[in-house]
Amino acid sequence: MGIHALLAYRVLFAFSLATQPPLRYFRPTMTKPKIGILISGRGSNMVALLDAIGEGRLEAEAALVISNIETAAGLERATERGVETLFINHKGRLREEHDREMAQELKRRGVALVCLAGYMRLVSPLFVREFKNRILNIHPSLLPAFPGLDAQRQALEYGVKVTGCTVHIVDEELDHGPIVLQQPVEVRDDDTVETLSARILKQEHRIYAEAVGRVLSKGFRVEGRRTFFE
Ligand code: GRF
Numbered sequence: 155m156g157i158h159a160l161l162a163y164r165v166l167f168a169f170s171l172a173t174q175p176p177l178r179y180f181r182p183t184m185t186k187p188k189i190g191i192l193i194s195g196r197g198s199n200m201v202a203l204l205d206a207i208g209e210g211r212l213e214a215e216a217a218l219v220i221s222n223i224e225t226a227a228g229l230e231r232a233t234e235r236g237v238e239t240l241f242i243n244h245k246g247r248l249r250e251e252h253d254r255e256m257a258q259e260l261k262r263r264g265v266a267l268v269c270l271a272g273y274m275r276l277v278s279p280l281f282v283r284e285f286k287n288r289i290l291n292i293h294p295s296l297l298p299a300f301p302g303l304d305a306q307r308q309a310l311e312y313g314v315k316v317t318g319c320t321v322h323i324v325d326e327e328l329d330h331g332p333i334v335l336q337q338p339v340e341v342r343d344d345d346t347v348e349t350l351s352a353r354i355l356k357q358e359h360r361i362y363a364e365a366v367g368r369v370l371s372k373g374f375r376v377e378g379r380r381t382f383f384e
Contacts, residue, residue, distance in 0.1 A: 187370050188217040190265035192256070192273035197228020198355065199271035199292055199362050204235045206363035214370060217263040220256055222275060238263075244275060253281035260285075267369060269362070270324065279326050287332075287376050289324035290369060292362050294354045296320060296336055301329035306351045315341050317350070319358045321365035323376065332379050335365040 191200045200219060206212035219232040222244045229239045240259060244252040260268060261284070270277075270291040282289065295305035297320040300312070309317035318338040325331035337357040341350060368374055373384030 186213055186215045187266045188215050188264050189267045189269055189366065189370075190218045190220065190260040190263070191216065191232075191269045191271050193219060193221045193226055193228040193271050194223045194274040195226050195228060195272045197226065197231050197271060199358055200228050200269075201231055201235075202359035203269060203271065203363055203366060204232065204237060206366075208235065212363050212367050214267075214366065217265050218260060220259065222252070222273070228272070249276070249278045250280050253278045257281055257284040267366065269366060271362070276328060277324060282324060282326055287323055288369075290321055290334065290362075290365060291324050291329070291331075292358050292365075293320045293322065293329050294351065294358060296338060297322060297329055297333065304347075306354060307347045309341065310345065310347060310350060317341055317354065319354050319361060321361055323369075323381070332376050332381050334369060334381050334383075335361045337361045 193200050204216055207214055216237045219237050219239045221229050221241055224241045232239045242255055268285050268289045296318040300308040316338050320336045321334045323331035339354050368383045375382050
C-alpha cells in the first residue's frame with residue numbers, strides 16, 4: 155500500500171469511528187407479568203394497584219378489570235387510566251358458569267395473577283383451580299379475626315384494641331387462604347366504623363401493591379398455610 159493510500163485509509167478509519175453511534179448497554183425487553191383485577195364497587199384498592207404500576211413501584215401490567223356490577227364506579231376509574239374493562243353479569247347464572255367466563259377472559263389476555271379488590275362474591279372452586287395460588291384478596295381485618303362482611307364493625311363491636319388488614323391467597327373458603335402480608339391498625343377510643351375504616355383503607359392501599367410485588371417475585375413460595383418471600 156502506498157503512503158497516500160495508507161493515509162487515506164487512516165483518515166477514513168478515524169472518521170468512521172467518530173461517526174459511530176454511541177455504545178448503549180443492551181437492555182433486553184422484559185415482558186411484565188400481567189394482572190387482572192376483579193371489582194364490584196368503588197375500586198379504591200384497584201386504583202392503588204394501577205397507581206403503583208403507573209408510578210413504577212410495581213413491575214406488572216394491568217391487563218383487565220372485570221366487574222360483576224355494571225354501575226361499579228371502579229370501571230370508569232380503570233378506563234380513565236387506560237385499562238381495559240369488562241362487565242360480566244352474574245345474575246341469573248350459576249356461579250361456575252359466571253366464573254368460567256371470567257377465567258376465559260383473564261386467560262385469553264395472559265393474566266398471571268388475579269387480584270380481588272372489593273369483589274363482593276365468593277369465587278367457585280373451578281376459578282380457584284384455574285388460578286391455583288394465583289388469586290389474591292384484601293380484607294379489612296387481621297385474619298383469621300373477623301372474616302366476612304363488615305369486618306371493621308365486627309372489630310369495634312368485639313372491642314379489640316388492634317385490628318388491621320390482610321392480603322391473602324384465595325382458596326375455596328371465605329377469607330381463609332394463606333396470608334401474604336398483614337398490617338395492624340390501632341383502634342382508638344373515639345373511633346366510629348367510618349373513621350376506623352378510613353385508617354384501615356389507607357393501609358390496604360399500601361400493602362396490596364407490596365403484596366402483589368412479592369407474589370410476582372421469583373422467590374415467592376407457598377408451603378401449606380405459610381408463604382415465603384426472599
Ligand atoms: C375494602 O375495604 C376491601 O378490604 C374489602 O372491600 C373494600 C373494597 O373497597 N374487601 P374498594 O372497592 O377497594 O374501595
